[in-house]
Amino acid sequence: MAEVKVPTLGESITEATVGEWLKAPGEPVALDEAIASLETDKVSVEVNAPVAGVMGQQLVAVGDTVNVGAVIATIEEGAGAAAAPAAAAPAAASAPAAAPAGDVEAAALSPSVRRAVLEHGVDPSTIQGTGKDGRITKEDVVAAAQGKAAPAPAPAAAAPAAAPAGARREERVRMTRLRQTIAARLKEAQNTAAMLTTFNDVDMTAVMEARAKYKDLFEKKHGVRLGFMGFFVKAACQALKDLPAVNASIDGDEIVYHDYADISVAVSAPQGLVVPVIRDAQDMSVATIEKTIGDFGKRAKDGTLKMEEMKGGTFTISNGGVFGSLMSTPIINPPQSAVLGLHRIEERPVVRDGQVVVRPMMYLALSYDHRLIDGREAVTFLVALKNAIEDPTRLLIDL
Structure with a gap:
């Protein structure tokens, strides 16, 4: 009989929550097959079978908190183990039988x-x-x-009884460990930082024209579509170089300045918001940035992002525009000191050379820690970003 233990979950992570059992007692298990899913503060982690055999006891139940190295199940080794019925532990009495x-x-x-x-x-x-x-x-x-x-067709017996007209219902669902961590960190940011948000808007005409002009050549050369985030990450890296305080953090009574730009990109996943990091983004081309972001987005949906990919980061970009947001005040991702919020692009009347014209405009929002960043630096950062986006061809297209 082999013991199944909680694997190492990453630096500083010592416990997790049992999300679900993927194998029921009595089911055959292959070597390295996933038998359980654990939820940590950042990602879901699958627990794989250390041996081949038949699933034995489940020593913990869904929702239980388990520590790294703890034994959570047993496996009866060998093909012959199928003949021996596996008794479920009391903690897992509610686990479903093999389907x-x-x-x-x-x-x-x-x-x-x-x-x-x-x-x-x-x-x-x-x-x-x-x-x-x-x-x-x-x-x-x-x-x-x-x-x-x-x-x-669903079994007739499984159909729920019709609720009476006008009935009011409530459902209580336990918060996932990731959602609890998100809530705690966001509240920590509000309690700790002297947070302030400043706004600007940017004319997206030049970026949209450049994208339309070069998108086919870009995709042919680099094998990835040319999006808007590549422009903004590249422009942000340039602005951060000129305004290092926006890229810095506070550690006790010291200010930590970074000569690199590790850009955290907020990505929506089924279990909540995750923020993987584009490391050394200042050295990347627009094509490499686009490839990295695309890979992050795909793996966030699949739940295959690694914990080390979400550690660190010196500055965050959050794009609420993909969900239709017009304007927001994003919350800082500690210990970072600033976060840039992007929003939807919509046509609005603006004045150009004394004439009212229609332009595709986007609101930009920079939330920052006023303990470290002055208003002048925050406004200057947004103006630098605006200028780069409104004239992107020479600076941002990697062709």
């Missing part, structure tokens, strides 16, 4: 499948799984969302 083929309601969903379900907004109980033992795969979810697969 028969096709029974998608009882089958456990892997983290990637669960994220796909949340992303596409489909009901997993209506999907006919094509995976092993009738389990739902990520492809099944995508196909169901696109209407390519006929949904499996």
Whole structure:
């Protein structure tokens, strides 16, 4: 019998929460197959089987907090172990039994499948799984969302009783460890920093024209689409070089200045906001920046970002415009001292050379720690960013 232990979760992370069991007692397990999912302060981590055999006892239940190195389950080694029934531990008495083929309601969903379900907004109980033992795969979810697969009829007994007209309902859902950490860090930022936000707007005409002119050549040469974030990251790096206080942090009674720009990019994931870091962005081309951001976004949705990829960072860019935000006051990501908020682009009347014309405009917001950054520096930073975006061709296109 082999013990399954909580793996090392990363520097300074000593505990996690059991998110879900991916294998039920009595189910066959392959070597290195994921049997459980743990939620840490930053990402979900899968626990893999140390040996092949049959799933034995689950020593902890979903929602329990476990420490690194703790034994959370056992596995009966060898193919012959299937003949020996595995008794579930009392803590896991509520764990579901092995699901028969096709029974998608009882089958456990892997983290990637669960994220796909949340992303596409489909009901997993209506999907006919094509995976092993009738389990739902990520492809099944995508196909169901696109209407390519006929949904499996839900058992009649599973249909909930109709609620009376006008009934008021409440549902209590335990906060994930990631959501708890986000809440604590945001409140910490408000309690610690002397936070202030300054605004400006930027005419996106030049960037949009440059993008339209060079996008085909850019994609052909670099193998990635030319977006707006590459322009803003590059422009921010240049502005941070001229205004080092915006790229600095406070450590006790000292100010730490950085001669590099590690840009944190806020990315929305199914379980909450994550902020991976583009390291040494000041040395990157627009193409490399775009590739890095695209990779972060994809892996954030899949839940495969590594914890070390979200550590550090000297400055954050958050793009609420992708969700339609017109204006916001973003909150600083400690111990950083500033965060740039981008917003949606919309046509507005502006005055150019004495004439009222329509231009694609975007509001910019810089929230900063007034203990370190003066208003002059904050405004100068936004003006420098605005100037770079409004004249990007010579400075930002890597062609």
